[in-house]
Amino acid sequence: MDDSLLLAGEADDHFHDECGVFGIFGRTDAAAIVTLGLHALQHRGQEAAGIVCFDGSQFHVERHIGLIGDTFTKPAVLARLQGSRAIGHTRYATTGGSGLRNVQPFFAELAEGGLAIAHNGNLTNAMTVQRKLQKQGAIFSSTSDTETILHLVATSKEHDTNARFIDAVRQIEGAFSIVALTSKKMIGCRDPLGIRPLVLGDLDGAYILASETCALDIIGARYVRDLKPGEMVVVTEAGIESLFPFEATSKSRFCIFEYVYFARPDSSVEGRNVYEVRKHIGAELARETPVEADIVVPVPDSGTPAAIGYAQAADLPFELGIIRNHYVGRTFIQPTDSIRHMGVKLKHNANRRFIEGKRVILVDDSIVRGTTSQKIVQMVRDAGATEVHMRIASPPTRASCFYGVDTPEASKLLASRMTVEEMAAFIRVDSLAFLTIDGLYRAVGEAGRNNDQPQYCDACFTKDYPTRLMDHEGADNVRSLSLLAAGGQ
Amino acid sequence: MDDSLLLAGEADDHFHDECGVFGIFGRTDAAAIVTLGLHALQHRGQEAAGIVCFDGSQFHVERHIGLIGDTFTKPAVLARLQGSRAIGHTRYATTGGSGLRNVQPFFAELAEGGLAIAHNGNLTNAMTVQRKLQKQGAIFSSTSDTETILHLVATSKEHDTNARFIDAVRQIEGAFSIVALTSKKMIGCRDPLGIRPLVLGDLDGAYILASETCALDIIGARYVRDLKPGEMVVVTEAGIESLFPFEATSKSRFCIFEYVYFARPDSSVEGRNVYEVRKHIGAELARETPVEADIVVPVPDSGTPAAIGYAQAADLPFELGIIRNHYVGRTFIQPTDSIRHMGVKLKHNANRRFIEGKRVILVDDSIVRGTTSQKIVQMVRDAGATEVHMRIASPPTRASCFYGVDTPEASKLLASRMTVEEMAAFIRVDSLAFLTIDGLYRAVGEAGRNNDQPQYCDACFTKDYPTRLMDHEGADNVRSLSLLAAGGQ
Amino acid sequence: MDDSLLLAGEADDHFHDECGVFGIFGRTDAAAIVTLGLHALQHRGQEAAGIVCFDGSQFHVERHIGLIGDTFTKPAVLARLQGSRAIGHTRYATTGGSGLRNVQPFFAELAEGGLAIAHNGNLTNAMTVQRKLQKQGAIFSSTSDTETILHLVATSKEHDTNARFIDAVRQIEGAFSIVALTSKKMIGCRDPLGIRPLVLGDLDGAYILASETCALDIIGARYVRDLKPGEMVVVTEAGIESLFPFEATSKSRFCIFEYVYFARPDSSVEGRNVYEVRKHIGAELARETPVEADIVVPVPDSGTPAAIGYAQAADLPFELGIIRNHYVGRTFIQPTDSIRHMGVKLKHNANRRFIEGKRVILVDDSIVRGTTSQKIVQMVRDAGATEVHMRIASPPTRASCFYGVDTPEASKLLASRMTVEEMAAFIRVDSLAFLTIDGLYRAVGEAGRNNDQPQYCDACFTKDYPTRLMDHEGADNVRSLSLLAAGGQ
């Protein structure tokens, strides 16, 4: 569901991807192209962004708090970013880690020359590695796990850049899609399970690395292929080379939530169009949980593709029963008591005259804390709906993500402390249903979840984490037994 | 169609409403409520906004450039706006008239006390009246026609506030929906033809005046009724009074373009829900101009409701074939030549993998200059569509508006210099069709246009201006003979 | 004395001149030259500034809050101010009247064309005239008395610009040095008593009007002469013309406080160099109030010239016993209690090691509320001075100014509620002495004050106001009998 009805101070009720990365090697105006690429990836992180470019003799670094379109589009900023090789990063603000010093890409002058690194994902052993490095005298200027990678490259005993980089990524665990830049090379690398996306593109012969294909489309670049799990590509003036630094072990465990909510609907990830997958999800949902009703209404904009799929499968009219106000300011009004009680509808409004007297199926992508769903339902009821049925385009989210997604602690997740019936009562709907985990796997073209060897990372639904969690070992919300393995759900 | 593919310096290709007004009388935190109301009316003007309130002894005036959510939500601003009576205004930037001194409401201390005026519409005799006032020694501090009204009230020989206000509005011509505030009264007034909207609402006994009902919904206020054409309501502590200052002559000529594009889909204006009207428009369009195709795709977001109506009437799937990037910055990148030729897709992206191989019906609300349509069509073709059919949810726009809508001069309007066939070639579609004027009237519940006494103002389609245009007499693009009267179109 | 030891929220303890004006007619880059002129006049007002210029076909208006060097020096601002004729104004923030709408010059498009007016001084009948104009329907957009002059010109029945301007200035009373600009003329005008300064300069044939000669020096312009009291000069392309709109009555009553504190020491006003007059004041003070001491120390920077004069006349060493910190921020620290008690010395520091054990004569220009003097004296004592004698380079200030100087209400003036002995006890000095009014007149070259027909306006010392005070009649602190006339002081 969307982050609706926000008043200042209220939390946004969604999982959030933490980063988008983009790099280009060998093209005039590289930084301007990175700016456009990051603009297309803005949904992956809106707090801050950075670009590092190399002009043939020098690196230039710019990092700014704010939207790409407000910061990197200033002529003075782009003027400082000369060169034909550049990488960039856009990020989401997570608690405790904001501030300019955490904005990527990270850059350092190493003994062998400059190195910039941008990273989407999260290392599950960053703190452990950092403590080891600090004992050797390393100085950390940020709280970001990305700086850890930089230190590992810097302190590697290897002599060649590729070897030093491989040395570094072999020491880290978790989810990582990395784009790096040296004076001679652009390097891309995905973790062995390929948890986060990373695609390779081509713009008139210049290689591009990007989190999603929509960042290729904005500049008319050609999609080449997704990097393979555990693959490391090295782009130089001589061309591109593909390496596999990790032992060939496990199969891919791509994050299935990228399909549910994170990726842009016009992107294709791991070979599937996101909009189509979401429509399939809606269709599965209609098949699994049918209900008599007059109209299907999406919670804008997160529920829209699934609602279209649902409506088509159920042969019910798809209707815009809730309208979103696109003008959202930086700050928003600190409500007095008299205003708080008015139930202000800042971001969404039910189309009262249209909804009145109708039986409504509301479709959203997920429920996190449930407070926003509660308000949306109340708004639709106040507008005169005679029945409200909520359909959720994913299984209940019960566990935290440790792979680069901002999730509340597990105890704040509605599904972790209520049954579906209790949730239905809490958000006051006539009926509530979630998609099954197998239904979700069917929507992505599988026969169902292979519980012995799951095809995707679905830990937020199943607690089945595909890697060990070294920094979190012993933490209360991480158990070695997943719910599914225990026959749960 | 929407203002897509914008690079800095390119024009936005849409008609734009110039204002929204909102007032409340008799409620704690009046300015905060006006802020919320203006936020809901932000689609009627994004450049600047102002609020004037009265705290029982003093007036407070705040006017700021920027979005409501960025300016009036600052605690320091609201703290300066004490009182239980307030009016506000949000406006669109028009060429030549920007700058803080033109931001409304206008306020002046007259001999009888303070007076604030906010105005949606445009006076067609403002310059004539202004010249007359200047000859009498009046000083104008803005270039806005609203200040003219203030001067007319100030120089009226009448003694009572109502009489002075009536004296003033009788001297002005054109389109006006006015909200005014004195130390004792809130006044609302619509021009004799009711060209611009103005509705009356009620929040626990406090009266509200607003441009659209969506501004009532945001705060949970009750819709009472639309003001009648030529009606003036006066709200005091004693209650509300209704006056009719103008000779009872002509019937209503409400702006039909409010239904086509300006008003928010969740508003109901003149008794009709805007979303429903737009769906009817889409259905009429499907009936008038059917075509074989696989999918119906809206140009987001302006074409969405009509596309839903079209798809339902044509029994074709409604699909999100074009995705809009909601993150738009303040500035945007000054393209170098190398970037300009890339055909950058800043605001929209065709969903390539989904569109490929399909016959597409594109639905948009209107065509102004045609340049944006051209780019959208090209983008859909590049994505692999085998056929592209454009359907426009209104007749061709051929004439400038003089009633508060920002339109390019007539010669810039594509429809004023090309036939439909030429336009189809220009934007490179397989077929292009516009709704007929009668089809548009049918969508709003009429049998068709009554050419002897048209039920709406439709001058932008027909050049049939419902008032004389004193300031523009003799101007090239304004003829006494309308096209329709001449049997044209 | 200077505004020392300021913590945020504490008042600055000085009289403040409210304005400086500058105009040039017939010189490329006129606005840049006005910018420089206003920079030289910045001591006459630091809150805000404005410039209006005429480029041959259009007027351009820029008004900004802040120092000239921060606002008008931006290339974008100057780029908007084309033309060879321009006037400007810089102003001091007075209570209740700040905000951009009160920043001068005022500009209006009158029936006969544009008119800009900038004004140094204060009209004593502005409210009376304003009420009369409002009854005729005039609208005031500011609270500034300068707008009144604009309205008087606008509503004049005369037909020629000069005649309309003369008509206007004949209706106003008080102190005014006006610079105005029309599309054809630059006009300068001083009130009949010449209370505020206004000089005429010449830059390679282009005429200049400025508050002080230091504004001529900054651009290397030649000083021509001071305008005469009651003189109006009209500059056109044809040359300069001098008119005398007022009845020839009273003699000059130039503000004597301009010599004491307001004017810059390097300016010459009414034929006398300000620095020299201040040295004479110091010398008179030494003669009138000698005292045994080791060193003469100025309160920086206001007391410096008088202290030099004092030291030379008394044959004592002039020494920098107090050092001023020139780095002053926009805001300053909100002190907690623990900090407030530390007696923080933000702006001044006594040179402890140098002062220790010495008998000190402190020289300052005036005492307003006395709180700053108290702190300065304490600081000098804490630094180890064995004796502190305060000498003030003017008589006690006992009355408010109504001629364009920001003074506290009379009851806040230390001298209005204490004898000199009580003041000495209050600020804790070993001795305190003020210059006599005759001593002050001697310093400007007179034999003494001519009580029958005083040569200067000295109302702040004597309550002998040279004009009637129509807006203030009946107010407690304005009596028809001056103290002097009553034989007081």
Added chain:
Amino acid sequence: MDDSLLLAGEADDHFHDECGVFGIFGRTDAAAIVTLGLHALQHRGQEAAGIVCFDGSQFHVERHIGLIGDTFTKPAVLARLQGSRAIGHTRYATTGGSGLRNVQPFFAELAEGGLAIAHNGNLTNAMTVQRKLQKQGAIFSSTSDTETILHLVATSKEHDTNARFIDAVRQIEGAFSIVALTSKKMIGCRDPLGIRPLVLGDLDGAYILASETCALDIIGARYVRDLKPGEMVVVTEAGIESLFPFEATSKSRFCIFEYVYFARPDSSVEGRNVYEVRKHIGAELARETPVEADIVVPVPDSGTPAAIGYAQAADLPFELGIIRNHYVGRTFIQPTDSIRHMGVKLKHNANRRFIEGKRVILVDDSIVRGTTSQKIVQMVRDAGATEVHMRIASPPTRASCFYGVDTPEASKLLASRMTVEEMAAFIRVDSLAFLTIDGLYRAVGEAGRNNDQPQYCDACFTKDYPTRLMDHEGADNVRSLSLLAAGGQ
């Protein structure tokens, strides 16, 4: 001389100290007190400032570009800086090294806890050490030599904080006055020659470290003593401890230019009051280079104390013949050609009427490039002086400083390429004279310079650098033979 007549883009003609440091241990509102201390040290650096404080459990870091009074005085900034232990730093912008990442104090979380370091001075072997550290894998996030010290502490093999710190400072060379903060200690340290100042103060039992005594005065703290050359003091809750990490070798070589220009006149450094020393310098200058004249005029404000000393010794009147405009903006006007030729006097104005016909002795502290002197002299001549004699309160500056002072390269120094006679012709004075090096030593209480073992660092006059210059070895402008040793000057 001062940085007069500046137009944007012209260089400021002065040597500039690069830093001020301040720390306090054990006092509520520590950060607010550091803010005040840095404000008093603002003359040592105006570009940027930083504060790090420790609240008992956490460190807080704030670094801002701009004046202390504009940045650290904001309530939100101070609110983030809780705790009773804090250190701060203010810095001057030097070419190539600006930007937030170079603002001190530097802070890092080391294995043993947080460490913040602020530093006044310059290391002469920083690049050498940095290259060595990078080879070991160290990552540098700034171009500041201060970060080098942090890395040396981090990589030390010692186990105790004091030992690690001693280990670090023993590896660095050059000039350094360091203030550091850990969770348990505040450490101060001066280089073995004591080139830069550092004093110890006491505020009600809380220890303070500061660059100058004026930073103690502003908060009423007591001066305890100057740290000794090579001394390291460690402040803990238990009290203060004094260590001497360096071999006892050379005697003090305090920077004599601190007396000439850098230090504030109300500070006492190394036991001498700066204002008194400057007066002695002026007196020596009068004795060494007498000349017949009418008045002694300082170039404000840099020449003022020496001019007072000169006037007293020569028994000539000290006069303010040049007035400084204290209102200086952030930017200043980009002059067009027409304005450039006007010889605009932005910062200084000769008091024309006062100077006319007089023989003037101008006193300034030093001549760097000479361009400003040239303009000042021209201005005084234009004002009508019949003779202009320039007296400089220091010997000719012929060499660059490598100890934390921003000096132009030697070839830009007027004295490095002209004789005194040529310089007199260049700046167009009737006579020019510099103080001798022995005269300067006499002014600080010595019998003269001890050429075998100079008592001060005077390398900018003599090229006699008191340390080796490892990073600059082989550089053209650094020779092993000083001019003096070669009998030069």
